Amino acid sequence: MTTIKGEPQVKQEPIDTAYLDNVLEQNMQDPENLIMILQDISAKYNYLPREALNYVVERLNVPMSLIYSAATFYKAFSLTPRGKYIINVCLGTACHVRGAGKIKESLEERLNIHEGETTEDLKFTLETVRCLGCCALGPVITVNEKAYGGLDRGKALKVIEQYEREA
Amino acid sequence: MSKLQSQKDYENFRDRLKKKRDPERLLVSLCAGSGCGASGTEEVREALEQEVSKNGLKGKVEVKVTGCHGFCEQGPIMVIYPDGIFYPKVKPEDVPEIVSETIVSRQVIKRLLYKDPVSKKRISKEEDVPFYNQQHRIVFGNNGFIDPANIDDYIAVDGYFALVKVLFSMSPEEVISAIKESGLRGRGGGGFPTGIKWETCRKAHGDIRYAMCNADEGDPGAYMDRSLLEGNPHSVLEGMIIGAYAIGSNQGFVYVRNEYPLAVKNLGIGIKQAEEYGLLGKNILGSGFDFTVKISRGGGAFVCGESTALMRSLEGKVGRPTAKYIHTVDKGYRDSPSTLNNVETWANVPVIINKGAEWYASLGTERSKGTKVFSLVGKVRNTGLVEVPMGTPLRTIIYDIGGGIPKKKKFKAVQTGGPSGGCIPEDFLDLPVDYERLAEVGSIMGSGGMIVMDQDTCMVDLARYFVDFLKNESCGQCTPCREGITQMSEILADICEGNGKEGDIKLLEELAVMIKRFSLCGLGKTAPNPVLTTILYFRDEYETHIKDKKCPAGVCKALFHYEIDEELCNGCRLCALKCPQKAITGEKKKSHHIDQDKCIKCGICYNACKFDAIIIH
Ligand SMILES: Cc1cc2nc3c(=O)[nH]c(=O)nc-3n(C[C@H](O)[C@H](O)[C@H](O)COP(=O)(O)O)c2cc1C
Ligand code: SF4
Ligand code: SF4
Ligand code: SF4
Ligand code: FES
Ligand code: FES
Numbered sequence: 001m002t003t004i005k006g007e008p009q010v011k012q013e014p015i016d017t018a019y020l021d022n023v024l025e026q027n028m029q030d031p032e033n034l035i036m037i038l039q040d041i042s043a044k045y046n047y048l049p050r051e052a053l054n055y056v057v058e059r060l061n062v063p064m065s066l067i068y069s070a071a072t073f074y075k076a077f078s079l080t081p082r083g084k085y086i087i088n089v090c091l092g093t094a095c096h097v098r099g100a101g102k103i104k105e106s107l108e109e110r111l112n113i114h115e116g117e118t119t120e121d122l123k124f125t126l127e128t129v130r131c132l133g134c135c136a137l138g139p140v141i142t143v144n145e146k147a148y149g150g151l152d153r154g155k156a157l158k159v160i161e162q163y164e165r166e167a
Numbered sequence: 168m169s170k171l172q173s174q175k176d177y178e179n180f181r182d183r184l185k186k187k188r189d190p191e192r193l194l195v196s197l198c199a200g201s202g203c204g205a206s207g208t209e210e211v212r213e214a215l216e217q218e219v220s221k222n223g224l225k226g227k228v229e230v231k232v233t234g235c236h237g238f239c240e241q242g243p244i245m246v247i248y249p250d251g252i253f254y255p256k257v258k259p260e261d262v263p264e265i266v267s268e269t270i271v272s273r274q275v276i277k278r279l280l281y282k283d284p285v286s287k288k289r290i291s292k293e294e295d296v297p298f299y300n301q302q303h304r305i306v307f308g309n310n311g312f313i314d315p316a317n318i319d320d321y322i323a324v325d326g327y328f329a330l331v332k333v334l335f336s337m338s339p340e341e342v343i344s345a346i347k348e349s350g351l352r353g354r355g356g357g358g359f360p361t362g363i364k365w366e367t368c369r370k371a372h373g374d375i376r377y378a379m380c381n382a383d384e385g386d387p388g389a390y391m392d393r394s395l396l397e398g399n400p401h402s403v404l405e406g407m408i409i410g411a412y413a414i415g416s417n418q419g420f421v422y423v424r425n426e427y428p429l430a431v432k433n434l435g436i437g438i439k440q441a442e443e444y445g446l447l448g449k450n451i452l453g454s455g456f457d458f459t460v461k462i463s464r465g466g467g468a469f470v471c472g473e474s475t476a477l478m479r480s481l482e483g484k485v486g487r488p489t490a491k492y493i494h495t496v497d498k499g500y501r502d503s504p505s506t507l508n509n510v511e512t513w514a515n516v517p518v519i520i521n522k523g524a525e526w527y528a529s530l531g532t533e534r535s536k537g538t539k540v541f542s543l544v545g546k547v548r549n550t551g552l553v554e555v556p557m558g559t560p561l562r563t564i565i566y567d568i569g570g571g572i573p574k575k576k577k578f579k580a581v582q583t584g585g586p587s588g589g590c591i592p593e594d595f596l597d598l599p600v601d602y603e604r605l606a607e608v609g610s611i612m613g614s615g616g617m618i619v620m621d622q623d624t625c626m627v628d629l630a631r632y633f634v635d636f637l638k639n640e641s642c643g644q645c646t647p648c649r650e651g652i653t654q655m656s657e658i659l660a661d662i663c664e665g666n667g668k669e670g671d672i673k674l675l676e677e678l679a680v681m682i683k684r685f686s687l688c689g690l691g692k693t694a695p696n697p698v699l700t701t702i703l704y705f706r707d708e709y710e711t712h713i714k715d716k717k718c719p720a721g722v723c724k725a726l727f728h729y730e731i732d733e734e735l736c737n738g739c740r741l742c743a744l745k746c747p748q749k750a751i752t753g754e755k756k757k758s759h760h761i762d763q764d765k766c767i768k769c770g771i772c773y774n775a776c777k778f779d780a781i782i783i784h
Contacts, residue, residue, distance in 0.1 A: 034483035035466045039425065066484075073485045073642075074466025076425050092387030093582065093618045094544035096632055102769060130469060130636065131387035132426055133394075134202050135542055136239035136550035145428055147205035153747070153771065 015051040019044060024059055031062050034070055038077055046086065046125075047078040075129075083118045083125035085163050088142045092131030095138035099152070103139050104128065106153045110160060124163070170445030172453040174335050177327065184323045193228040193270060194248040196311050200397055201390075201429055202239030202551075206256070208232075211243050214262035228270055231320075234398015234433070236311050237552040238298050241281065246293050246311060253293040254279045284548045285570050298549045301568050303530070305522075305538055306514050307391075307554045310398040315433040318440040321401040327446055329520035333409050334454040339369065342413040346516065348524035350536030355381050355472075355509030356587070356613050356689070358535075358602040361516075364506060368414045368496040371504035376416035378407055378458075379481075379500070379507045382423040382430065383465050383472035386585030387636070389616035391540040391552050392510035396423070396430035399514070400437035404460065406513030408447065409520060411458045414506050419460040422477055425467050434462060469586075469640035473688050474499070474507050476642070487642045488688035509614065511540055531557030535601035539615055545582075546621040548573045553617075558599040561591065565619055576621040580704070584613030586633050586640075587693030589700030590626065609700045611693075625722035626705040627712050631659035633697040641690060648691030651682035655698060663723040667713035672702060721783035724768050728784050733758040735780035742772035742781065 023040040027033035037060075041052050048071055057064050071077045089104045104126075108114055111124050118125040134140045137149025141156060148159050171177045195215065199208045215230055236244050241255035247269055254265065254276075261279055268274045280289040281296055290296050293311075313320040321327070333342055347362030368376060380403060384392040396403060407419050423431050438460055441447040449457045463481055470476050471486035478500045480486035499505025515537060519527045528536050535557040541564060544550045548570030555564060561581060565571065572578050580590040583600075589610030591598070598604050602612050620629070634656045643649045655678050658671050679695030686692050702709060711717050718726035731742075731751075736758040743751040743759060750766040753759030761772070773781045 030483075032481075032483040035480065036464055039464055039466070069485050070466070070483070074468050076467040091636075093585070093616065093632070094388035094542075094550075096387075097545045097618060097620055097624050097629075099770075106769075129426060129467075130385070130640075131390070132201075133384065133390035133424075134205055134239070135388050135390050135544040136202055136552075137205055137242075138544065138550075140205070147201065149202070149205045153769065 015049060015055060016044070017055065020052060020055050020059075024056070029060060031060050031066075034060070034062070034067065035074065038067070038071060038074075042077055046082040046084075047080060050079075081118065081122060083123050085123060085143050086125045086127060087160070088127050088129045088132070089115075090130075090132045090134075090138065090140045090142075091128045092135060092138075094131075094135035095140055098138045100139040102153060103141065103151055103156045106156060107141075107160065110157055124160075168443055170443070172445060174331050174452065177331050177452060181322050181325070181328070184319055188323055191249050195228060195230045195270070196236075196246045196248065197230065197232050198234070198236045198242060198244040198311075199232045200235030200239065200242075200394055201427075202235060203242030203244055204429070206242040207258070208243040210259045211245070211257050211262060214259035215266070218262050218266040222266055222271065224266070224270065231312070231314050233313055234310050234315050235394035235552065237302075237304075237307060237394075237554075238296075238549070239552070240550040251292045251294060253281055253291065253296060255281045283570075284573070297570065298551065298553075298568055301563065302554050303538055303556050304554045305518050305530075306395070306402070306511065307399075307540060307552065309402070310394070313399055315398055315400055316436050318401060318437070318444060321399070325521065326401050326517075327405055329517035330405050330408055330446065331452065332520055333412055334452060334456060339413045339415060342409060342520070343369065345524045346413070346519060349519045349527040350531070350534075351512065351515055351519060351527070352535065352602065353509055354511035354515070354539065354614065356386075356584075356611070358612060361508060361512055364496060364508070365410060365414050367494070368504045368506040371497045373504045375418070375501075375503045376414055377500045377503060377505040378411040378414060378416040378419040379477075379505055380407055380419070380421040380510055380513055381472060381474075381477060381507050382421055382427070382510050383477065384424055384427070384510075384614065385469040385472040386614045386616045388544055388582075388618045389542040389585060389614045391542055391615055393424075393427050393430050394552055395510050395514050395540075396421075396427070397433050400430075400434045401441065402514045402517060403434075403510055404437055404441055404447065406508075406516035407460060408451065408458050409516050410506060410508065410513065412456055414504075416506070417457045417459070419458060420463050420481060420500070421460060422463050422465055422471075422481060425464050431462060431464060438462070468642075469636075470642045470688070470690055473690060475688070477507065478505065485642075487644050488690075490687060511615075532599065532601045532603075534603055539600070539612070541600075541615045541617045543569050543617050543619070545618040546572055546576065546624070547619040555600075557601045560597050560599050562596040564600070564617065565596070569619065572619070572621050576623065579620045579622055579624055580626065582610075582618040582620065582629070582697070583616065584611035584696075585616045586637050587611060587689065587696055588613050588616070589696050590620075590629065590704060591700075592704040609696070609703060611696070623720055623722070625663075625718055625720035626701045626708050627659065627662055627718075628720075628722045630698045630701045631656065631663055634659055634694070637690065637694045641694075645685070645687045645691060647682050647685040648687070648694065651678050651686075652691075652694055654678055655682075655695070659698075662709065662712050663718075663725070665712075665716045665723075665725040667709075667716075669713065671713060672706070672709055675702065719783070721770070721773070727768075728763055729761055729766065729768065729770075729773055730782050730784050731759050731761055732780050732782050735778055736776075737778060737780075739778070741775050741777070745771050745775050747771065 352358040475489045476486040738756040
């Protein structure tokens with residue numbers, strides 16, 4: 001689960017019920033597809049907004065405790081807002097032996113947040129992952145879905161700079 | 168496309184496809200697997216398309232965007248047929264020359280050829296590259312010829328022919344016997360004989376049975392399942408349909424990691440196309456057999472790769488393992504008999520049916536048959552996916568195929584089997600790799616991760632790495648696993664931070680026995696393995712950490728510092744320029760000095776110095 005550094009500046013947007021209805025529809029309103037429903041909500045909001053979960057509780061007729069246990073068990077989910085750019089540093093074995101730890105340290109230093117945290121301006125969230133499946137290119141990071149391989153400290157910082165410049 | 172409704176339909180369609188594909192035609196195979204994608208395939212593809220139309224070659228040259236060719240480190244990879252010219256690390260600016268020289272004039276561009284890091288020679292053909300020419304790619308070989316989004320490519324290499332054979336000329340029992348005879352064992356970790364699993368499931372009581380594919384690929388450092396699903400999804404689907412026919416199942420699932428978006432996408436396209444062709448769904452090829460497949464995306468928990476946890480996760484619950492006294496083949500998903508196999512296991516099935524169980528069993532060793540795909544990564548020159556017959560020695564894989572250790576460093580160990588595996592030292596480099604021999608030296612096959620480590624890897628830190636990994640991934644329901652691993656992690660942290668005590672090694676060993684014996688699932692039962700093998704083979708390194716408070720590999724920050732050797736330093740200033748802390752001072756052409764108060768031990772100077780003047784103390 002991620003936390004935001006400092007005071008988050010989140011505007012509580014109203015929940016898009018049409019989107020949620022569509023997600024529930026596609027997953028056949030079946031509680032068995034809960035994990036995929038949560039994934040789809042996460043894909044839109046970058047996290048699981050409380051109101052959206054309330055809506056799912058109502059529509060699927062399942063207890064909030066069930067949703068809560070799944071949302072906290074699986075790494076893919078966060079109950080607090082995450083940044084526009086989610087950086088995942090691979091800490092898998094292949095990346096580890098090629099210095100992934102140092103990449104993580106330098107990103108933490110640069111963004112002034114720790115693993116699992118989001119920058120105050122909600123631009124970046126720093127997370128780690130156990131393997132991205134690009135092991136031959138280690139160390140690897142992803143920013144949202146784009147992967148960057150063959151990194152060292154300098155190259156990793158350049159990647160982040162590129163996103164810092166973007167709005 | 169109308170559905171194929173009989174064996175004849177399939178054969179006619181396949182033969183038409185084959186006839187259209189002249190083996191002498193100009194074909195550019197461009198890898199767009201995840202590895203090459205990260206190195207810039209998309210830009211190369213755009214440049215290629217532009218050049219092809221600029222030169223009026225549309226319709227004369229076919230551009231095939233494929234899945235992983237295996238040599239990901241050299242990406243983006245391009246192979247130009249019919250000559251098989253191999254260009255690694257292609258850049259968009261190389262493309263105009265490739266089109267005018269190699270495609271139009273069929274000339275090789277020397278500067279773009281692969282340079283073997285060992286012999287330093289340029290090599291022009293893919294099949295002559297040492298990384299490839301010692302492999303035996305029965306599962307992976309077709310990846311370079313298949314656009315995963317086009318089912319016709321798979322059918323043109325006789326894809327789905329094994330399914331035809333099974334549906335129209337074999338009974339389910341005959342399929343099971345063939346798989347049993349082939350000796351195929353699960354590629355997901357345990358190495359359980361696949362035929363026996365299928366037979367048990369077929370005989371289990373129940374009306375509904377499920378065939379499932381485990382694509383959770385938890386082993387960090389292994390990515391063959393990802394590459395297979397991305398590059399050749401139909402081979403996995405065909406295996407599943409055959410398996411479903413054998414066990415008597417009409418419904419299947421593929422449980423894929425959420426971190427693998429391209430695999431999910433390509434598999435989704437594959438399922439849709441197979442349905443359109445009548446190869447999946449109701450009354451497959453008019454045989455009367457029904458089978459549908461659904462994709463389920465995991466939520467990112469390592470333990471969900473375990474069979475019982477995976478079934479719970481499929482049911483939308485928290486993925487906690489359950490006791491194994493009831494097997495999932497008897498009572499799995501929704502309490503019905505379920506057969507769960509790994510991606511690579513499924514992909515082997517059509518090969519066995521096509522080439523025969525006897526042929527398959529002729530590959531490999533006494534009790535481990537066929538080939539295995541390894542993910543050869545870490546401190547090795549050629550990294551990528553390597554498919555070799557079972558029983559191939561570690562040395563062949565690491566040195567002949569992998570090209571050995573880069574930067575003149577020394578080999579230290581190879582880690583196999585992921586977090587449940589172990590570290591194998593230099594003494595065992597000639598070990599033939601199969602299930603039994605790996606177990607003999609305290610490791611396992613696992614899913615085929617093979618992480619090479621050199622002198623700069625600290626074995627205590629590595630043990631700590633795995634233990635911390637498992638501490639975070641333990642589902643926490645049994646005390647020995649949850650608390651035991653946490654204790655191990657604390658002891659290892661103490662050792663790495665210079666607070667190791669006499670007796671710590673013994674304590675680790677005792678904890679290991681307890682955790683192994685009293686944990687419920689495979690995660691806990693195997694969690695101590697990396698600690699035990701590193702203690703077994705690198706005990707002196709533990710002792711140096713504990714007694715001398717030193718980390719010889721220069722990894723544990725509290726236990727070493729960098730110094731510059733006055734004799735060796737020639738004052739080139741490179742290190743001083745690169746140091747992010749400005750910790751290095753000295754005059755040009757004179758020996759330099761590190762200010763230990765400023766140094767953060769990032770290692771940049773150590774890696775930069777070309778004269779080996781920076782030394783770990
Ligand atoms: C903690 C844990 C994680 C596992 N992760 C995977 C995995 O990611 N992929 C996989 O195929 N098998 C994994 N397995 C093994 C599965 O439980 C199961 O044995 C396997 O999928 C069966 O397929 P096979 O017989 O084809 O190997 C894991 C086992 C354990 C105990
Ligand atoms: S051994 Fe560990 S991961 Fe497995 S069930 Fe027990 S606590 Fe969970
Ligand atoms: S890079 Fe090496 S040789 Fe050059 S100044 Fe630094 S220590 Fe001396
Ligand atoms: S280890 Fe890093 S901080 Fe220390 S002297 Fe070398 S480059 Fe500078
Ligand atoms: S270990 Fe980092 S991508 Fe696999
Ligand atoms: S992704 Fe291109 S060779 Fe592996």
